[in-house]
Amino acid sequence: ILNVEQSPQSLHVQEGDSTNFTCSFPSSNFYALHWYRWETAKSPEALFVMTLNGDEKKKGRISATLNTKEGYSYLYIKGSQPEDSATYLCAHRGRGSTLGRLYFGRGTQLTVWP
């Protein structure tokens, strides 16, 4: 079992604030790290897939970094908006026989107040 930890569990910010979350995962046997955004009653939406140490990805106001040697990834949201309110999930994919499965953290629930 690969433990994927996310922190904080929940976060409340004001509109316009920038925020970041952490995902930690086992650094051995790493293959890929996925970030998802999940709004209530909708499908989890893929944000990023990151595979290389030092990877940085960006989509609009959201960006992510990856450190595979120490086993962590950060997700940043610049200038949070109420529509960013969602649960943000990270998932680790390992090599070998478990390649086809994602190990999810429990998520960070973000609430952005207008």
Add this chain to the structure above:
Amino acid sequence: KAGVTQTPRYLIKTRGQQVTLSCSPISGHRSVSWYQQTPGQGLQFLFEYFSETQRNKGNFPGRFSGRQFSNSRSEMNVSTLELGDSALYLCASSFMGGAQEAFFGQGTRLTVV
């Protein structure tokens, strides 16, 4: 391009019954994975199918089974339902699996009474 479709969206079953959930992946995708989410838990991997073959299986009892058809549609079956099987069941599809993005359906909410 249609997304991943799961049916039904909601289901209520009685303990001891069995249930079948369906997942239609994005056209052209050959990998379908299933996940369970119970209150307070992260998404837990059930199994992955690729080209009609189970490629991976999570740590769930044998009451949980699945299959994939030649058109890549997948079904998941749970026999002898228990109260603890009440959960949101999500399926995800990707072209080949691996490091590629996995696209999720909206899930089936199963309630066992």
